[in-house]
Amino acid sequence: MIFQIDKSQKQIQKAVQDFVKGEFKKETIGQLLEKNVFPEDIWKKASKLGFIGIHYPEKYSGQGFGTIENVLVVEELCRGDSSVGTCLSKSGQGAEFILRYGNETQKKTWLPKLAEGEVLSSAAITEPGLGNDFFLSETTAVKDGDDWVIDGGKTFVVNGGSLCGFYVVLCKTTSDVPGNDQKFSTILVEADREGIDVFDVGHRLGGRLMFISKVNFNRVRVPIVNLIGQEGLGLVQVAAYLSENRIVAAAQCLGIAQGAFDRSFAYVKKREQFGRKIVDFQVTRQKLATMATQIASARLLLYQAAWHLDQNGASEKLTAMAKLQASRTAVAVCDEAIQLLGGYGYIQEYEVERFYRDAKVADLLDGTEITQRNIIANELMRGKI
Amino acid sequence: MRLPISEEFQKLRDKVRQLVREDLDPIYLEVETAAVIPESIVDKMRHLGLFGMPIPKEYGGLGLTTVEEILIYEEITQTNACYRSRIGTSNGIGSMGIVYDGTETQKGKYLPRIASGQWTTAFALTEPNAGSDASNISLMAALEGDHWVLNGNKIFITNADAAQLFTTIALTDEKKRARGGITAFIVEKGMPGFSLGPADIKMGLKGSHTHELVFKDCHVPKENVIGGMEMVGQGFKTAMRVLDKGRLSMAACALGAAQRVMELCIDFVKNKLEAGKPKSDLQEAQFRLADMATQIFAARQMLYLTAWLKDQKENVTREASMVKLFCTEMASRVADSAMDIFEEDGCLTDNRIEMFLRDVRLYRIYEGTSEIQKVIICRELLR
Numbered sequence: 001m002i003f004q005i006d007k008s009q010k011q012i013q014k015a016v017q018d019f020v021k022g023e024f025k026k027e028t029i030g031q032l033l034e035k036n037v038f039p040e041d042i043w044k045k046a047s048k049l050g051f052i053g054i055h056y057p058e059k060y061s062g063q064g065f066g067t068i069e070n071v072l073v074v075e076e077l078c079r080g081d082s083s084v085g086t087c088l089s090k091s092g093q094g095a096e097f098i099l100r101y102g103n104e105t106q107k108k109t110w111l112p113k114l115a116e117g118e119v120l121s122s123a124a125i126t127e128p129g130l131g132n133d134f135f136l137s138e139t140t141a142v143k144d145g146d147d148w149v150i151d152g153g154k155t156f157v158v159n160g161g162s163l164c165g166f167y168v169v170l171c172k173t174t175s176d177v178p179g180n181d182q183k184f185s186t187i188l189v190e191a192d193r194e195g196i197d198v199f200d201v202g203h204r205l206g207g208r209l210m211f212i213s214k215v216n217f218n219r220v221r222v223p224i225v226n227l228i229g230q231e232g233l234g235l236v237q238v239a240a241y242l243s244e245n246r247i248v249a250a251a252q253c254l255g256i257a258q259g260a261f262d263r264s265f266a267y268v269k270k271r272e273q274f275g276r277k278i279v280d281f282q283v284t285r286q287k288l289a290t291m292a293t294q295i296a297s298a299r300l301l302l303y304q305a306a307w308h309l310d311q312n313g314a315s316e317k318l319t320a321m322a323k324l325q326a327s328r329t330a331v332a333v334c335d336e337a338i339q340l341l342g343g344y345g346y347i348q349e350y351e352v353e354r355f356y357r358d359a360k361v362a363d364l365l366d367g368t369e370i371t372q373r374n375i376i377a378n379e380l381m382r383g384k385i
Numbered sequence: 386m387r388l389p390i391s392e393e394f395q396k397l398r399d400k401v402r403q404l405v406r407e408d409l410d411p412i413y414l415e416v417e418t419a420a421v422i423p424e425s426i427v428d429k430m431r432h433l434g435l436f437g438m439p440i441p442k443e444y445g446g447l448g449l450t451t452v453e454e455i456l457i458y459e460e461i462t463q464t465n466a467c468y469r470s471r472i473g474t475s476n477g478i479g480s481m482g483i484v485y486d487g488t489e490t491q492k493g494k495y496l497p498r499i500a501s502g503q504w505t506t507a508f509a510l511t512e513p514n515a516g517s518d519a520s521n522i523s524l525m526a527a528l529e530g531d532h533w534v535l536n537g538n539k540i541f542i543t544n545a546d547a548a549q550l551f552t553t554i555a556l557t558d559e560k561k562r563a564r565g566g567i568t569a570f571i572v573e574k575g576m577p578g579f580s581l582g583p584a585d586i587k588m589g590l591k592g593s594h595t596h597e598l599v600f601k602d603c604h605v606p607k608e609n610v611i612g613g614m615e616m617v618g619q620g621f622k623t624a625m626r627v628l629d630k631g632r633l634s635m636a637a638c639a640l641g642a643a644q645r646v647m648e649l650c651i652d653f654v655k656n657k658l659e660a661g662k663p664k665s666d667l668q669e670a671q672f673r674l675a676d677m678a679t680q681i682f683a684a685r686q687m688l689y690l691t692a693w694l695k696d697q698k699e700n701v702t703r704e705a706s707m708v709k710l711f712c713t714e715m716a717s718r719v720a721d722s723a724m725d726i727f728e729e730d731g732c733l734t735d736n737r738i739e740m741f742l743r744d745v746r747l748y749r750i751y752e753g754t755s756e757i758q759k760v761i762i763c764r765e766l767l768r
Binding site for chain 2: 007032126129131133201202203204205206207215272273274283289331335338341342343345346347348349353356357360363364365368369371
């Protein structure tokens, strides 16, 4: 067992830290927050440095690294800023469908565009009112000549909007099979196809710089070749995608937690009340110790899940545990960070309240804690102790 | 605990419930996104006498008891928290200093227009270096002839933009501080040398505005020391007494919010389907609701009891701290748990919960952080 990242991984970490230091300026971020817009500039700069799609093969403009390296990048970006970081680390949302199941044309066409900061991608899976019950999805894709005709509405589509290059849409492609297992497929829908309506989901708790949308596909036509992988394997692909995505989501949560910790730790070392630094109160130190321990244990679990994916493929149990712990840690640490800053903790300028809101959204958006526990319990019942 | 309530008060309480249902709640989202309470709504609250709840009847107020006040707060906070902030800051910390320690002249001059809501008040204590350490203020007040001259600033002052009157806590003797060196002043909007800084951008309570106050050779008439010249140096006691009283009100606000959040959850789980069945069939959701209900029940008992004891003129310093601590922390836990029930839908302001989550977060911080409450409680315990 080796419990530390290697030299090249440390270099990647440092490279992202330097990038954050140079680009995540308070004033810039303040302006983004005022206008509630996607950090396009910073995203493009990040892609030029190879941080976006670091785990894509080099022939598709990636850096050929693995999940661990991607996790390290995501962590540092979100640590740098919870809102900008999550935007950047989610910029290739759904790309894993292409990466794992796409054909050569699909990979060649789209992965470079993602890695080079030309477009964002979206996974259009959830439908209004359905939550995790994907097998109840009603979006259909019917064969008509050389095309699929796609009809239905998806929600909580991250990146759905003006910068989106394509949507990976979960569709019901056949009804005449007994079980749900083979009814669904995923289809690549270019964002500039006719009949796509995008609406912002509305005012929300956090993740306000991200595009999060309701997307309606009104009899949208795409070529039959836009099918991703094998017809009928949609739900299998979605399960695998969610498992991999969980790790990235966990890395976001962990980065946010670390960022909130950094900021509150710095604050309590400077702030004086009652004739001493806040950090010199025993309770403050107890809190910091708890926060640091929570972060450390969540990190170990996350790295183990990421390593396992690179070595043996995703472990449902580990990815769910990693996401569960990372989410809980992020929310708890950010909440405590607000408290450590006192009144300033409630003020937007001091950042920690935004880290908290972004943490809570990250907690809920990529599979809630209840969902993660359900998954873990299922795995336990399957003998994966 | 069954609280003794008069028929007259029950009528007022019913009117407040109706106000919430018909006027305040329907526009909660606009108030949040526009960050403004329409003046017509503020008028409705004036009309019910809500700006004068604890102010004695002889000065035009409703003269409510502590019990009655917290019951009203429990109702009016079952929606956007800003409505309560608009009235509660004014009739509470902003003006209680005058009610407790003001001269007859000051009471007669100011309380009627405060009670009617014609004037709004604010409480100016917090400074950049005086948060929990309230006696560490730097706003200096020096007597020059017929006027006190104030120099310094205050921050995070609720209602600053709406207020005509500011109960301002200033330093009159740097060495003595809390022991005879702090004085409470009535500063009025428009007094020379007094101005507001920009509004703070906060996590929640968007419709309630907080600002910095800037005092640059601000001239305040001699008569404006709360309690008159013999109360010079006694202001810290006034300030602490005012904050003490606010604790039970804050607890009631937390309770009202938690109650509404739980009701929203119950409604949600009954209607939300998971795998074709209502979420209320799932054990996880059921146990979560049971936890919420239990905590709310416990919070209510301790609040009601303490409010009643206070009306019996008992010293409830420690209990009030316990109540503020428990109720505000409970509200945060309940809101957080509710987010898990609503799942990703919980993130959308349309579904209400996330706004409660953000609003109640402040309750664990202002008017005495949870940590300060523990200090107060322990001080009493270890005496």
